[in-house]
Amino acid sequence: MTVSSPLFTDLYQLTMMQGYHAHGLHREEAVFDLYFRKPPFRGGFAVWAGLEPALDLLEGLHFSEDDLAYLDSLGLFRPDFLDALRGWRFRGRVTAFREGSVVFPHEPLLTVKAPLWEAQLVETALLNVLNFQTLVATKAARCVLAAEASPYGGQIVEFGARRAQGPDGAVSAARAAFVGGAVGTSNVESGRLFGLPLTGTHAHAWVESFPDELTAFRAYAALYPDATTLLLDTVDTLRSGLPNALKVARELRAAGHELRGVRLDSGDLAYLSCRIRAALDEAGFPEVKIVASNDLSESVIASVIAEGGRVDVYGVGTQLATAGGEGGGALGGVFKLAQLGGVPKMKLTGDPAKSSLPGEKRVWRAADGDGTFALDVLTLGEKPRAGQQVSDPTNPLRSSRLPEGLTWADAREVVLEDGRRTGPAETLGEAQARARADLARLPAGTRRPLNPHLYRVSLGEDVAALRDRIAGELRAHLGA
């Protein structure tokens, strides 16, 4: 299976495609919006990730003879439809936030404008790639924000391949974690695929494989004299690991090298890192880094720092690669029809948060005088102006007037035209830099990990009026 296979979709997309084809609807121009309704981890934001792999997927999509033979074998698809899939490719336009952007609920993150059958097919794969990578990038950003709150600084590396949801999960989690601010991964295949910096220490098994800890430490240092990080807790962190590591650090220095780091993998990481920092400093090794691991999460990192911990690098595994924790596990991004053949469409439900927003929308982001993001506004095209009325997408009763003094920017770009990229693919470094810059522009309360201030995404009057008109028509049709 590759994700660029057109069969990486739900069966109903293909059965609908055949139906659109049979009814002559397939070439109708459709507009679909991809968005989520709730930020993950009960936080205030998400870091948008997975766009470049999603564009690769759209550019490469085609039905091979094998794909068509398999579809034929299902006994569901007619020869004329299968014939029409020969030479089929995605020819749509995609407008999206650039990767690494900080994004919020209810705003279209990516809009597909394409013949209906093309847009319908790609829903599953787009959501698969973008939901997961956005979730993991957001988790990484939360860990990075926690680590950087330390007066001494702190970095995140991704250690999660052994716990990730399958090989694909591990590889895309490593990529997404980097977008969210992790500085490296332990997974070598991810390093190769994406050019990510690789990082690593050694395991308990290394120490257990030698007659004693000191011999094991010396053997590792002899092999990697400029890249050794020693794991301290196989025997006893303070009574054995630390004194043995100090011995090896002195021996390395005498031979013209420096010990790179030590790793803590159990016990109270705040207490132990303080004790070890003091011992390393006192022995003349202030540059030796302290790495910590053991079921870390943004809240453990914050706790270690609140207690004065001196960890330099946090190796985060399970919680990062599986995006675990409350409000994690999955991002509920959706892909909803907003317009067909020029006619705005919406899904009406009893729950206003679940109704979709009709029309072809633009996302505008406002910044205040010092560059801090102020709010996002969706319009049918026009740039918002001071004094205009805007309203909450889920509660029309909550409305306000746009203040003076905001600078407005079109938040998205056309990234695919006629199914082809409009420019070169961005590098992961660019995406990571964008995430860092955007996170720095978030209001502090929105960055807060728990019970954050909810950043405002509002509807311009034109979008709200269109939604009210169509909702009214749908209700009138029901006789409601």
Ligand SMILES: Nc1ncnc2c1ncn2[C@@H]1O[C@H](COP(=O)(O)OP(=O)(O)OP(=O)(O)O)[C@@H](O)[C@H]1O
């Ligand atoms: N100062 C701290 N504040 C908050 N959480 C911490 C702190 N120090 C360690 N932790 C976390 O507490 C948990 C302790 O895990 P655990 O009970 O497994 O302890 P342990 O000493 O590592 O034992 P084991 O040897 O079984 O791994 C881990 O998730 C660890 O990251």
Ligand SMILES: O=P(O)(O)OC[C@H]1O[C@H](OP(=O)(O)OP(=O)(O)O)[C@H](O)[C@@H]1O
């Ligand atoms: O964030 P995490 O999921 O903890 O990932 C990193 C962990 O993976 C390794 O040990 P492993 O968990 O395989 O064994 P251990 O629990 O016995 O250390 C490593 O020593 C870390 O503790």
Ligand SMILES: O=C(O)c1cccnc1
């Ligand atoms: O290199 C390490 O220390 C490492 C890698 C993966 C998982 N745990 C630790």
